[in-house]
Amino acid sequence: MKLQHLLTKDSKTEFYYEVLELIAGLFLVVFLTLHILFVSTIILGPDVFDALAQGMDAYHLGTIFKSLVIVAFFAHFIVAGRRIPTRVREQGIVWRHAKLLRHPNTWAWVFQVITGMAILVLGAIHIWVVFTNSPTGAMGSAMRVQAGYLWFYIALIPLSFYHAGVGLYRQFVKWGWFPRKPVGYIIIVITLTIIAIGSVALWAFMQLEVS
Amino acid sequence: MNSNNTHITDVLIIGAGLAGERVAIEVANHGLKSIILSLIPPRRSHSTAAQGGMQAALGNCAMGQGDSPDIHFQDTVKGSDWGCDQEVARLFCDTAPSAVRQMSHWGVPWNRVVAGKKRLSTGQVVNDDPEYDGLISARDFGGTAKWRTCFTADGTGHTLQYTMDSLVIKLGITMHDRMEAVRLIHDGDHCMGAIVRCLRTGELHTYLAKSTVLATGGYGRLYGASTNAIINEGSGMSLALETGIVPLGNMEAVQFHPTGMVPVWILITEGARGDGGYLLDKNRHRFMPDYEPGKKELASRDVVARRMMQHIRQGYGVDSAYGQHLWLDIRHLGEKHINTNLREIANICRSFAGIDPAKDLIPVRPTQHYSMGGVRTNIDGAAYGLKGLFACGEAACWDLHGFNRLGGNSLAETIVAGLIIGKKIAEYTSGAAQKYTYQIIKDHHANIDQKIKDLISGKDGQENVYALRDQMEQNLMEYVGIFRTAAELQKAVDNLKDIYYRSLKIGLRSDGSGANPELSFALRFPGMVRLALCIAYGALERTESRGSHYREDYPRRDDQNWLNRTLAYWPAGADLPELKYEPVKITEIQPDDRGYGEASVRS
């Protein structure tokens, strides 16, 4: 063993990282799913959307949830980020490998890394924008969407749900709670459904008359 | 010669199959140092290919009840057609049970007895006693009176080798893989080690040791159609023969396995028949009961193989582009059984022939499988002729198998002999001193060096080694197969002699640099032809039929004249082996009828 490895050897750190990766990843998926369903209440009308938003704020649920999301977002960035092939040489190896191997799950991971990077940027912008414009309300949101954020969300919906879907699949695969193939199909179906709902919600935002 | 390339140790073990590694473990347990050499990583040795199992009289499973080393001994002697050394067989049978248990202790996941009633594929219902529940089980194998073949599903050799190797690693035994021994160093009296060529770089190394062990496996690849790995070229036997002093025993005793799959010659394990598979002819008729009403498909290997060829000759073979063959039928065993217990077979059929054995018939034909002959040793594993040289496993003629080996006895041999001989080697080595002189090493080194240079320069000629190999294979296949006659054997001897001369004039077509594979093969090839000549010439001279050696012109066993063992020597400069004979040691059972096969051949 090399000195630098010997002196930094701490089997527990790896373990905690791994647990954190699991929890943060799952939490973000749950959040994202609830989040999009919540936003999609706009389909049922702005009143429902506002009622929900106010209902959450009344019990500070929103604040708690928001803080947790931000913590999880960055925790995830750190723990999942350590898997990103960062060196130029590693990048080269991974691309070459994926192209040669023609293996769907490996490609899925390559795109997960890419979408992750994209979400880091887009998600951060989004969170920033939403926070600096609180409180949340149907009209405010619709205004944003119509003011040009439509394209932003059209990009963010598939990116984030692709990322979440593949991430969830890989978590299930890694921990082996269920056999791979059925889990894969179920997640694909759920992801597509959610993307569809999200798109309808966007459409709903666009339809809203903003004064 | 480069002093960096010189390695000195107590025991040099050439071969990392089960036999070599078992010796190494025993030697290490006696506190001695050893180095193991292997052409390939040890876990790729051909021992891993053995699927069927290993015999030991444990008597745990229902059909093995009442088994004992005595019965195992009787089966082995009968199987050998009284050609084996009975003292060796006795020692072997008595030791086998504890050897199996020791492998279990070390980690082999032997299949275990599951108490309760079960129905065999023959329809018979057996009841495994709860008293034996969880003990090592056994399956049926050809030529055995009881179910005695211990197994791990269909990967017995694999689990044995992996377990053995795990112990070698644990004990920190030095392993040099991709190293080929190309010449024994000796002074005509003592063996001092070997000259070894590195198969990564092509460099020559010198290994010096107090004792040297040949555990290099069989020579199946002399034959064109063989179940053996492509590295099984009998190189250990060639090394010994080349000394001119060490004889090879019973080289004409070549076993053919009844069921090699056409046309790739991959073995379909006896387990398929043990578990209830049938042999069918072109009319889909199950013919074995006609010839062998008692044991049917499970008579000893030589008998089944011969019956198959006999049946083919009578016109019942199935025609194909690769010659005539018969069918193996395991469909009735059911998909579940085939895909679990016989999974390896199922995979082989699918991958290499594109057939599904649960639905299709498997094309099979007798195929070269095992070499009973090898470096002749005494009961302690010491080679005749050179002190400090030992042999063990398929490379040796310890003489457990005589003229026919029982399935399951050779895995057991590698381990049991490794244990027993390993002890003897340790004893010998502890009392021995490193004996070598610089001059002798230099001479042997120079000999190989010169050969390499000549092959590269093409100074002796331009013979193509691959073309010569094809001719050698053909001669053995056609004239030294299952049925043998004087005329054909004579033809083989004449042709092989010619091939031998030409093999001394090989010239490389590549530049031979580094670990060049053509050079490796060209270095090995003349030795292979010498082995082929030992087989053909030994078979020609032995004018009787015994075990796997079957002479159509002498169909009977002749105990009057031939109850003996062939010893083949290769004097320097000769073009034929010199044959001598020694009596077979009979201590317990006098020659008698085997109870299968011969009885009907004789009448």
Place this chain on the structure above:
Amino acid sequence: MSNRTLTFNIFRFDPYRPEVAPYMQSFSVEELDGMTVFVALNKIRETEDTAIKFDFVCRASICGSCAMLINGRPQLACKTLTRNLPKKITLMPLPVFKLIGDLSVDTGAWFRHLSLKTKSWIHTDKAFDPQVLEERMDNQTALDIYEAERCIECGCCIASCATANIMEDFWGAAGINRVARFMIDPRDGRSGKEYFEVIGSEQGAFGCMGLMACDDLCPMELPLQMQLAFVRRKMLGLGFKV
């Protein structure tokens, strides 16, 4: 059946002659019925270029010697039928392992190192007593151990794993499966803590990202997903305890 003429593009490189850069060399071979890459390569060596290096031992998918990249994917060359391949066939050595020359790589040394690092042998204090009956074992346990032990150390799972390609000392599916084999063996006396030390790290269970190329490409069809997950779950439990 009209037989095709196959074109093999073969990677050539000799690490002992680094001055010659790696290159691809092409050979034509007339396809035969039932031809495997093993047959074709030997034909090429015997008739075209006798210096070309590759490894075969058992030629029956038992020994694990002959794994190589066949059209980019790790496979056992001995059991790859040419009839399942296109006319153009590219052969390259496995990545990750040390190159010996042309298509030959040193999987043997890699796996030996793995066995050493993971201490792949039965750890027991009991001495063997030849006079005593073997310890009993449930047959199902024996079969489960065998299921993990079936690995032939071919290296396909390692070569196909992106993580192993970039992370020098990752043991991959074969390594984690190896540890699983000993974990389920009642004869092995190692404690949870000892196992955690061996495999509860980024080189072991936690290095795997669930890419599943191993599971898809293992020629022995080992249930690698389940083995990897089994060890990971075990490590989760142990991590909180030790």
